[in-house]
Every structure is written in structure tokens, then in C-alpha cells.
Amino acid sequence: MCNVLIIEDQADTIDKFKGYAANTGLTFFSPAEVGLTTTQMDREGGAIEEQLAEFLKGTIRDYAIDLVLLDSDLARQPELQSHSSYKAALRDVGMPVCRYQKGGRSVNLAMLPQLQRTIRDGASAIWIPRVFVSTGPEAEEKLVPRLKAISTAFKSIEAALDAQPKLLEKQHSPTDVLAAVLGDGNLSYEFLGYAGQNLTFFAKPEEDSEEHLISETKRYATQLGYWLFNYILMFQGPILSQSAAAAFLNVEPDEAIHCDPFRHLLDEARYDGPFSEVEPYYWRTKLVDLAATAGGDIINHERLQGAKLTRVDQDPDAVQAFVCMISGEAITQDQAAPNPDWVPTGASEARIKEEVLDELGPLAGI
Secondary structure, three states: OEEEEEEOOOHHHHHHHHHHHOOOOEEEEOHHHHOOOOOOOOOOOOOHHHHHHHHHHHHHHHOOOOEEEEEOOOOOOOOOOOHHHHHHHHHHHOOOEEEEOOOOOOOOOOOHHHHHHHHHHOOOOEEOOHHHOOOOHHHHHHHHHHHHHHHHHHHHHHHHHHHOHHHHOOOOOHHHHHHHHOOOHHHHHHHHHHHHHHHHHOOOOOHHHHHHOOOHHHHHHHHHHHHHHHHHOOOOOOEEEHHHHHHHOOOOHHHHHOOHHHHHHHHHHEOOOOOOOOOOEEEHHHHHHHHHOOOOOHHHOHHHOOOOOOOOOOOOOOOOOEEEOOOOOEEOHHHEOOOOOOOOOOOOOOEOEHHHHHHHHHHHHO
């Protein structure tokens, strides 16, 4: 079971999402159902965010809320506070949040808006792509499974921390803690290149807001989940998406994804940690091992004989390619630009096509 508090200002959107969730094991609670639309904040009684945090702490407990789905624009419902107030209060409480924005249209550089939002708000929420909250078959089929998978991931991190309470002691860095959560202390080294953002993702709450926290473990689990999903999985290095894994092996992703023998072979490198149910991810080190069993070129693997696969880079000496993190297209090493400084040093497989970077101009500084 998964209980999701949806903070949304349009009744038809709430009804639509509730319809998606029918008989799925997920339950949406609307603002009205939990009293958010009737709760009055006393502007002389302290910061709105602190009052909201206190109210939300009780709401989360009483309704056994696992996840909050927060609209980025609540202007149509004057009884609700601003989305920024809810975002701050929920971070104070330590509650996992998914944010979304309705409307808009697709752009040529499809991943740019998602990347911009993640960089800006990645320490306080996971952004749900527009396609999952729009009207259409993809939203109806995939929104609820995605929310359930995200909720499951946060719960698994919290359970791992509960089982190893010493991980919360000050001498353990986030890289050490994440490695322990994933079950392999040696992974800490892999995550060092992402440590530059620790101050953003693991900032402590204000001292006078400590009383609002559900628990130190839950707060840390939420922050660790944001760091893993929005930084390590977003900027790919030790863990790769399905398309990036195919490109890493110098195979055209569009062909690889539709080739059953290739996908089954990739399963040997499958990542099964938190967020693995959101979409398939793969360990880079295990992909290297797979290629090694085929003499360095996965296309020559005995299980792929007869499979119709194309190399991204046709150079006979090329063994690796990339997926442009903004356009989503497979690119060769020669097509990749030097990474901007907002790409973490640990993201060894994250690249942007040089033509795309030139097109972005000032936006490249995200």
C-alpha cells in the first residue's frame, strides 16, 4: 500500500489522478480530505513554513502518508499556501516530495527543462516529467507505478538506515552511508566525485525547527534519496540508464532496447538498489565485465550472434559512446563537448553534444 498526499489546486486534476489509482494499491488524499484547505495560518504565530510543518507532521502521521505530490502552481486555490511554503515545510519535516508542472509543450531539447528543474530543486523534490501528469495513455499507465516505485525507494533507504543506526553518526560521510545502503562499502570511492553537492543535499535544518522532524533517520533517508536519484542517477557515472548502458557498449540505444537478447544480456549488469523500479539501471563495472567476455566488443558476444545491432561509433577502434544528457541522442566521443562545471566530476559517462551546447548558449550555465 502507498498513501500519497496530493497538493493540487484543480479538482479535475485530483479526480483524474484518483481515477488512475483505482485498484492499484495507491491512494491519493486531496488537500480537502486532510484539512489543508480549512487550516488557517496565524501570521503572528511564527513563520508560515513552521506552522505548516507542524500541521503536516500530524497529517502525515494520521493518514500514514508515504509521499507528497506537489503542484508547482497553486494560484487557483486561495485556501492553499504557496508551493514554495509547502516545499520548505515538507523539507523541514523530512517528507519525500514529488513535484510536477502541468501544461506546456514538448521542446526540441527534451531533457533541458527536467535537467534545469533537477539542478534547481533537486535537494527538495523529485520532479515528475510532464508526460506523466498530462492527459494521455502514458500518464494513465505510468504515473501511479512511478510514484509507487519512488515511494518504495525512499522506504528501502529508511529501512537500511534503521537497520544500521551507526551510519547516522557524524564520522560517516554521505558517500560511506550510500555505499552501506547499497550493500558494498567499496562503492564509497565511486561516489566521491559527487561529493561536491553534499552541503546542498545534506544541509541541516534550522535548530528551532528540529521539533518538526518526523525522525532524524527519515530526514536523512529523504536527503540521501534525493542525492541518489537527482544527482548520481541523473548525472551518469557508476550507474547508467538503459540507453546510456547501450551507448557505453557502443550499441545504438534504440535498437538495443528492442532487442530481447541484448536486454537479457544486460540483466547480468542490472542495478537493483533504490529507484531500480522507476526504470532500469546498470552498473558500469559489470558492463565492462560483460564486454570483456566478448573480447571488448559486446556485439561479438556469443549470445548476440544474429542480433541486428549497430555501433554508435563506426570507428573500428571505438569501444564506447555516450547519450547526450540534453537531447537524448547517442553520440560519439568526437561529438561530445567538454562538460560544463555543473556536471559532477564523478559523472564519467555524462556528456553533452557539442552542437547542442553551442545552441544553448547562456543556458549552458544552467
